[in-house]
Amino acid sequence: MSNTENEELRWIEAARRGDRNAFSKLVQAYQIPVYNLTYRMLGNQQEAEDAAQEAFLRAYKRLNTYQPGRKFSNWILSIASHHCIDLLRRRRFVWLSVEDNPAVAWLASDDEQPDDAAVRSERAEEVRSMLQHLAPEYRAPLILRYWHDLSYKEIADVLELSEPAVKTRLHRARLQLGALLEEQSAATARKPKPASSPANATSGRLNTLVRSAGLAA
Amino acid sequence: MVEHQDTMDEHEIFSESMSLALDGLLSHQEQEAFDQHLAACEPCRTRWLKWQRISDLLWVEPFAGPAQGFTLRVDSLVQHEQRRRERMLGGLVLVGGTVSIWAIAALSVAITVIVGLAVTPGARWQIAEYFGFGSQAVAVVVRAATAMRDSLLTAPGPGVLAAGLCVLVGLIALWAWLVFRNGSGQQTVVAGETGRNVR
Numbered sequence: 526m527s528n529t530e531n532e533e534l535r536w537i538e539a540a541r542r543g544d545r546n547a548f549s550k551l552v553q554a555y556q557i558p559v560y561n562l563t564y565r566m567l568g569n570q571q572e573a574e575d576a577a578q579e580a581f582l583r584a585y586k587r588l589n590t591y592q593p594g595r596k597f598s599n600w601i602l603s604i605a606s607h608h609c610i611d612l613l614r615r616r617r618f619v620w621l622s623v624e625d626n627p628a629v630a631w632l633a634s635d636d637e638q639p640d641d642a643a644v645r646s647e648r649a650e651e652v653r654s655m656l657q658h659l660a661p662e663y664r665a666p667l668i669l670r671y672w673h674d675l676s677y678k679e680i681a682d683v684l685e686l687s688e689p690a691v692k693t694r695l696h697r698a699r700l701q702l703g704a705l706l707e708e709q710s711a712a713t714a715r716k717p718k719p720a721s722s723p724a725n726a727t728s729g730r731l732n733t734l735v736r737s738a739g740l741a742a
Numbered sequence: 743m744v745e746h747q748d749t750m751d752e753h754e755i756f757s758e759s760m761s762l763a764l765d766g767l768l769s770h771q772e773q774e775a776f777d778q779h780l781a782a783c784e785p786c787r788t789r790w791l792k793w794q795r796i797s798d799l800l801w802v803e804p805f806a807g808p809a810q811g812f813t814l815r816v817d818s819l820v821q822h823e824q825r826r827r828e829r830m831l832g833g834l835v836l837v838g839g840t841v842s843i844w845a846i847a848a849l850s851v852a853i854t855v856i857v858g859l860a861v862t863p864g865a866r867w868q869i870a871e872y873f874g875f876g877s878q879a880v881a882v883v884v885r886a887a888t889a890m891r892d893s894l895l896t897a898p899g900p901g902v903l904a905a906g907l908c909v910l911v912g913l914i915a916l917w918a919w920l921v922f923r924n925g926s927g928q929q930t931v932v933a934g935e936t937g938r939n940v941r
Contacts, residue, residue, distance in 0.1 A: 545821065549820075
């Protein structure tokens with residue numbers, strides 16, 4: 526067991542005895558992974574903040590159920606992901622038009638490449654929007670895979686699934702994203718090309734990628 | 743038609759392999775078969791390139807971080823949780839303590855009576871006499887309470903009695919709220935801070 530893990534266990538033990546400072550250290554260590562997960566799942570900063578806080582609070586209440594054999598990061602991510610999935614299931618259905626989705630609009634656009642900061646900002650927004658098209662069950666494994674770089678086994682541990690189920694969900698998530706991109710490409714092909722405007726000047730980089738894949742019209 | 747179906751099935755199989763290939767989970771043999779199929783199959787190659795682009799896009803997207811002060815906000819919630827637990831504990835101690843005291847008192851009386859009867863048989867009459875006085879006292883209290891109830895119901899009307907009951911229920915509810923209230927609603931206050939959330 527590494528020093529970090531030992532220290533983490535000491536914090537957990539102290540937090541179990543009611544030491545808030547020790548729990549704060551755990552929060553500090555895991556705030557970014559947990560917030561990232563809730564933000565990617567929910568797609569909204571305020572909701573993500575509330576969900577991340579709730580995840581930590583639930584973790585605090587359930588500290589006695591934590592088993593030291595399990596990675597604490599997986600345990601806390603498991604609490605956060607289940608909470609987000611519950612929230613998303615309770616949300617009312619919001620129908621998003623594929624043609625209005627900026628993510629795929631960006632992927633399929635023909636415009637010039639703006640500066641890097643603008644590209645990053647646009648990309649962040651568009652990835653967020655793209656994820657919102659996925660069912661929560663598919664969104665969670667995709668986020669854990671790409672952002673948290675978890676193996677299939679770890680994703681299975683976090684989401685309390687079997688490894689084959691994780692494999693299937695990741696596959697379906699990619700199928701859905703691919704289908705989304707195809708639909709948008711078809712929609713872009715149907716639309717007459719508008720005059721160049723700042724709103725349209727998103728990224729030519731991905732468009733080039735899309736065209737190289739033979740997807741753009 | 744059958745041939746088309748076979749091709750579709752084959753595409754689907756390779757679609758699953760594609761997902762695994764993106765995660766680097768194909769064995770050497772599977773990878774070879776996958777590469778051969780891609781070289782020969784235009785639709786799968788198109789899909790593969792598309793999935794690779796999406797995958798690249800997701801890999802490069804950085805972590806999102808919370809607004810500054812997140813740890814403090816969580817600490818505040820934890821503090822509220824601790825207080826709630828303490829209040830719960832306090833409530834339980836209060837109720838448990840009261841019940842215990844009454845139980846001990848009742849038990850003491852019972853033991854005294856039983857022991858007293860066993861030791862001094864003549865005490866039976868003394869106890870009977872004592873409870874006789876007691877029953878008279880109870881009767882006086884009951885008569886007083888009945889008179890009070892009647893006066894409330896007849897003189898100012900039943901509304902006063904209802905109001906009295908409402909006050910009583912309200913006081914009980916207030917006590918219960920003070921003892922058992924949880925930290926809900928506090929989250930909104932402490933999470934009010936907004937700012938740079940995405941790195």
